[in-house]
Amino acid sequence: MTLQLYDHLLRFQLFQGLSRNELLQMAGNTKFGFRKEEAGVTIVREGDSCRELLFLVSGALQLNARSDDGSWRMTERLAAPWPLQPEVLFGAMPRYTGTCVTLEPCHFITLSKDEVLRLTDDFLIIRLNLMNMLATMAQKRARQPWRRVPTSLRERFVRFVMDHSVYPAGPKVLHILMTRLADDLNDSRLDISRMLNALQREGLVELHRGRIEIPSLEKLAAHH
Numbered sequence: 001m002t003l004q005l006y007d008h009l010l011r012f013q014l015f016q017g018l019s020r021n022e023l024l025q026m027a028g029n030t031k032f033g034f035r036k037e038e039a040g041v042t043i044v045r046e047g048d049s050c051r052e053l054l055f056l057v058s059g060a061l062q063l064n065a066r067s068d069d070g071s072w073r074m075t076e077r078l079a080a081p082w083p084l085q086p087e088v089l090f091g092a093m094p095r096y097t098g099t100c101v102t103l104e105p106c107h108f109i110t111l112s113k114d115e116v117l118r119l120t121d122d123f124l125i126i127r128l129n130l131m132n133m134l135a136t137m138a139q140k141r142a143r144q145p146w147r148r149v150p151t152s153l154r155e156r157f158v159r160f161v162m163d164h165s166v167y168p169a170g171p172k173v174l175h176i177l178m179t180r181l182a183d184d185l186n187d188s189r190l191d192i193s194r195m196l197n198a199l200q201r202e203g204l205v206e207l208h209r210g211r212i213e214i215p216s217l218e219k220l221a222a223h224h
Contacts, residue, residue: 005023006020006027008057008081009055009109011081013083014053014130014133016129029122030111030115030119031115032109032111032115034107034108035107035109036107037105037108038105039102039103040101040102041106043102043108044084044098044100045096046065047095048095048096050085050095050096053083053089053113054083054109055081055084055110055111056078056082056107057108058106058107059079059102059103059105059106059107060079060103060106061077061084061100061103061106062077062100062103063077063078063166064098064099064100064101065099065166066098071180072174072175072177074161074165074174075172075173076166076167076171077171079170080106080107084096084100085098086133087134089113090134098166144163153192154195156185157181157195160181160185161217161220162221165217168217168218169216169218170217171214171215173212174211174214175211203215204219
Protein backbone atom coordinates (compact mmCIF):
# COMPACT_ATOMS: atom_id res chain seq x y z
CA MET A 1 0.00 0.00 0.00
CA THR A 2 2.85 2.38 0.87
CA LEU A 3 4.59 1.75 -2.45
CA GLN A 4 1.34 2.32 -4.34
CA LEU A 5 0.78 5.57 -2.44
CA TYR A 6 4.37 6.58 -3.19
CA ASP A 7 3.88 6.03 -6.91
CA HIS A 8 0.65 8.03 -6.90
CA LEU A 9 2.08 10.96 -4.96
CA LEU A 10 5.19 11.30 -7.10
CA ARG A 11 2.97 12.09 -10.10
CA PHE A 12 2.13 15.42 -8.43
CA GLN A 13 4.49 18.37 -8.26
CA LEU A 14 3.89 18.89 -4.54
CA PHE A 15 5.62 15.60 -3.66
CA GLN A 16 8.32 15.38 -6.32
CA GLY A 17 11.82 15.07 -4.93
CA LEU A 18 10.83 13.05 -1.87
CA SER A 19 12.90 9.95 -1.22
CA ARG A 20 11.35 6.62 -0.30
CA ASN A 21 12.57 7.06 3.27
CA GLU A 22 10.88 10.46 3.45
CA LEU A 23 7.70 8.94 2.03
CA LEU A 24 7.74 6.21 4.67
CA GLN A 25 8.13 8.86 7.34
CA MET A 26 5.33 10.94 5.82
CA ALA A 27 2.99 7.97 5.32
CA GLY A 28 3.38 6.91 8.94
CA ASN A 29 2.52 10.33 10.33
CA THR A 30 0.08 11.83 7.79
CA LYS A 31 -3.67 11.35 7.61
CA PHE A 32 -4.28 10.76 3.91
CA GLY A 33 -7.86 10.38 2.78
CA PHE A 34 -8.96 8.10 -0.04
CA ARG A 35 -12.11 8.69 -2.06
CA LYS A 36 -13.75 6.73 -4.87
CA GLU A 37 -16.64 8.09 -6.93
CA GLU A 38 -18.66 6.77 -9.85
CA ALA A 39 -19.37 8.79 -12.99
CA GLY A 40 -21.75 11.75 -12.68
CA VAL A 41 -20.84 12.74 -9.12
CA THR A 42 -20.25 16.41 -8.27
CA ILE A 43 -16.93 16.61 -6.43
CA VAL A 44 -16.86 20.35 -5.70
CA ARG A 45 -19.17 23.22 -6.55
CA GLU A 46 -18.32 26.76 -7.51
CA GLY A 47 -18.23 28.83 -4.33
CA ASP A 48 -17.62 25.88 -1.99
CA SER A 49 -15.05 26.53 0.71
CA CYS A 50 -11.74 24.73 0.05
CA ARG A 51 -10.65 22.92 3.22
CA GLU A 52 -8.50 20.17 1.70
CA LEU A 53 -6.35 19.30 -1.27
CA LEU A 54 -7.90 16.85 -3.73
CA PHE A 55 -5.56 14.85 -5.95
CA LEU A 56 -7.22 13.03 -8.86
CA VAL A 57 -5.14 9.84 -9.25
CA SER A 58 -7.32 8.04 -11.82
CA GLY A 59 -10.26 8.92 -14.05
CA ALA A 60 -11.38 12.21 -15.58
CA LEU A 61 -13.43 15.23 -14.53
CA GLN A 62 -15.47 17.89 -16.27
CA LEU A 63 -14.78 21.40 -15.01
CA ASN A 64 -17.60 23.92 -15.43
CA ALA A 65 -16.68 27.59 -14.99
CA ARG A 66 -18.99 30.59 -15.41
CA SER A 67 -18.55 34.28 -16.14
CA ASP A 68 -19.15 36.64 -13.22
CA ASP A 69 -22.57 37.64 -14.56
CA GLY A 70 -23.51 34.04 -15.30
CA SER A 71 -24.29 34.76 -18.95
CA TRP A 72 -21.87 32.20 -20.39
CA ARG A 73 -19.78 29.25 -19.24
CA MET A 74 -17.07 26.91 -20.40
CA THR A 75 -16.58 23.20 -19.76
CA GLU A 76 -13.33 21.30 -20.14
CA ARG A 77 -12.00 17.82 -19.45
CA LEU A 78 -9.32 17.28 -16.81
CA ALA A 79 -7.64 13.86 -16.64
CA ALA A 80 -5.53 12.26 -13.91
CA PRO A 81 -3.09 13.06 -12.49
CA TRP A 82 -4.64 16.41 -11.59
CA PRO A 83 -4.73 18.50 -8.39
CA LEU A 84 -8.02 20.38 -7.95
CA GLN A 85 -7.23 24.09 -7.61
CA PRO A 86 -4.47 23.94 -4.98
CA GLU A 87 -4.21 27.74 -5.21
CA VAL A 88 -7.58 28.23 -3.48
CA LEU A 89 -6.56 26.40 -0.30
CA PHE A 90 -5.05 29.66 0.99
CA GLY A 91 -5.54 33.37 0.43
CA ALA A 92 -8.32 35.93 0.81
CA MET A 93 -10.87 33.89 -1.19
CA PRO A 94 -10.38 30.18 -0.37
CA ARG A 95 -13.31 28.99 -2.49
CA TYR A 96 -13.51 26.90 -5.64
CA THR A 97 -14.05 28.92 -8.81
CA GLY A 98 -15.65 26.10 -10.79
CA THR A 99 -17.78 22.97 -10.45
CA CYS A 100 -16.16 19.56 -11.03
CA VAL A 101 -18.17 16.47 -12.01
CA THR A 102 -16.75 12.99 -12.60
CA LEU A 103 -16.93 11.80 -16.22
CA GLU A 104 -15.98 8.23 -15.29
CA PRO A 105 -15.10 6.31 -12.10
CA CYS A 106 -12.48 8.34 -10.26
CA HIS A 107 -10.10 7.88 -7.34
CA PHE A 108 -8.79 10.72 -5.18
CA ILE A 109 -6.21 11.17 -2.47
CA THR A 110 -7.13 13.97 -0.05
CA LEU A 111 -5.15 16.04 2.45
CA SER A 112 -6.73 18.41 4.96
CA LYS A 113 -5.45 21.96 5.24
CA ASP A 114 -4.01 21.21 8.67
CA GLU A 115 -2.09 18.23 7.27
CA VAL A 116 -0.74 20.35 4.40
CA LEU A 117 0.51 22.97 6.86
CA ARG A 118 2.14 20.29 9.01
CA LEU A 119 3.83 18.71 5.98
CA THR A 120 5.26 22.07 4.91
CA ASP A 121 6.75 22.38 8.40
CA ASP A 122 8.18 18.84 8.43
CA PHE A 123 9.51 18.60 4.85
CA LEU A 124 11.48 21.40 3.21
CA ILE A 125 10.97 19.89 -0.28
CA ILE A 126 7.17 20.03 0.10
CA ARG A 127 7.35 23.63 1.31
CA LEU A 128 9.52 24.58 -1.69
CA ASN A 129 7.29 22.67 -4.13
CA LEU A 130 4.19 24.45 -2.83
CA MET A 131 5.89 27.85 -3.03
CA ASN A 132 7.06 27.11 -6.58
CA MET A 133 3.58 25.98 -7.67
CA LEU A 134 1.88 29.12 -6.36
CA ALA A 135 4.67 31.43 -7.58
CA THR A 136 4.55 29.94 -11.08
CA MET A 137 0.77 30.49 -11.27
CA ALA A 138 1.16 34.09 -10.10
CA GLN A 139 4.00 34.79 -12.55
CA LYS A 140 2.08 33.41 -15.52
CA ARG A 141 -0.95 35.54 -14.68
CA ALA A 142 1.21 38.62 -14.13
CA ARG A 143 2.61 38.24 -17.65
CA GLN A 144 -0.78 38.00 -19.34
CA PRO A 145 -1.43 41.77 -19.67
CA TRP A 146 1.99 42.20 -21.31
CA ARG A 147 1.53 39.75 -24.15
CA ARG A 148 1.30 40.97 -27.74
CA VAL A 149 -2.22 42.07 -28.59
CA PRO A 150 -3.84 39.70 -31.15
CA THR A 151 -4.07 41.34 -34.55
CA SER A 152 -6.91 39.32 -36.06
CA LEU A 153 -10.36 38.23 -34.92
CA ARG A 154 -9.33 34.59 -35.11
CA GLU A 155 -6.35 35.27 -32.85
CA ARG A 156 -8.57 37.14 -30.37
CA PHE A 157 -10.95 34.17 -30.25
CA VAL A 158 -8.11 31.71 -29.59
CA ARG A 159 -6.70 34.00 -26.88
CA PHE A 160 -10.17 34.27 -25.33
CA VAL A 161 -10.52 30.49 -25.09
CA MET A 162 -6.99 29.95 -23.79
CA ASP A 163 -7.31 32.68 -21.16
CA HIS A 164 -10.42 31.00 -19.78
CA SER A 165 -8.96 27.47 -19.81
CA VAL A 166 -7.41 25.75 -16.82
CA TYR A 167 -5.61 23.21 -19.02
CA PRO A 168 -4.17 24.65 -22.27
CA ALA A 169 -5.09 21.63 -24.43
CA GLY A 170 -7.81 19.09 -25.03
CA PRO A 171 -11.53 19.53 -25.71
CA LYS A 172 -13.44 22.65 -24.59
CA VAL A 173 -17.07 23.68 -24.91
CA LEU A 174 -18.18 27.32 -24.83
CA HIS A 175 -21.82 27.81 -23.88
CA ILE A 176 -22.19 31.34 -25.17
CA LEU A 177 -24.42 33.39 -27.47
CA MET A 178 -22.94 35.03 -30.56
CA THR A 179 -23.96 38.46 -29.34
CA ARG A 180 -22.11 38.00 -26.04
CA LEU A 181 -19.01 36.65 -27.80
CA ALA A 182 -19.12 39.63 -30.16
CA ASP A 183 -19.22 41.99 -27.18
CA ASP A 184 -16.28 40.27 -25.46
CA LEU A 185 -14.20 40.20 -28.64
CA ASN A 186 -15.18 43.78 -29.58
CA ASP A 187 -16.44 42.89 -33.03
CA SER A 188 -19.72 42.52 -34.90
CA ARG A 189 -21.91 39.47 -34.66
CA LEU A 190 -21.62 39.00 -38.44
CA ASP A 191 -17.81 38.93 -38.32
CA ILE A 192 -17.91 36.50 -35.40
CA SER A 193 -20.22 34.22 -37.37
CA ARG A 194 -17.96 34.32 -40.44
CA MET A 195 -14.86 33.57 -38.37
CA LEU A 196 -16.47 30.64 -36.55
CA ASN A 197 -17.88 29.16 -39.74
CA ALA A 198 -14.42 29.33 -41.31
CA LEU A 199 -13.01 27.46 -38.30
CA GLN A 200 -15.78 24.88 -38.62
CA ARG A 201 -14.94 24.28 -42.28
CA GLU A 202 -11.36 23.62 -41.19
CA GLY A 203 -12.56 21.10 -38.62
CA LEU A 204 -11.31 23.15 -35.66
CA VAL A 205 -14.70 23.90 -34.06
CA GLU A 206 -18.23 22.52 -34.17
CA LEU A 207 -21.08 25.01 -34.01
CA HIS A 208 -24.40 24.40 -32.29
CA ARG A 209 -27.16 26.64 -31.03
CA GLY A 210 -25.66 28.55 -28.11
CA ARG A 211 -22.65 26.23 -28.00
CA ILE A 212 -19.18 26.11 -29.58
CA GLU A 213 -17.34 22.81 -29.28
CA ILE A 214 -13.56 22.79 -29.65
CA PRO A 215 -12.32 19.18 -30.08
CA SER A 216 -8.66 20.12 -29.53
CA LEU A 217 -7.50 23.48 -28.19
CA GLU A 218 -3.89 22.76 -29.17
CA LYS A 219 -4.91 22.22 -32.81
CA LEU A 220 -6.98 25.42 -32.78
CA ALA A 221 -4.03 27.36 -31.34
CA ALA A 222 -1.65 25.90 -33.94
CA HIS A 223 -3.86 27.12 -36.82
CA HIS A 224 -4.71 30.63 -35.62
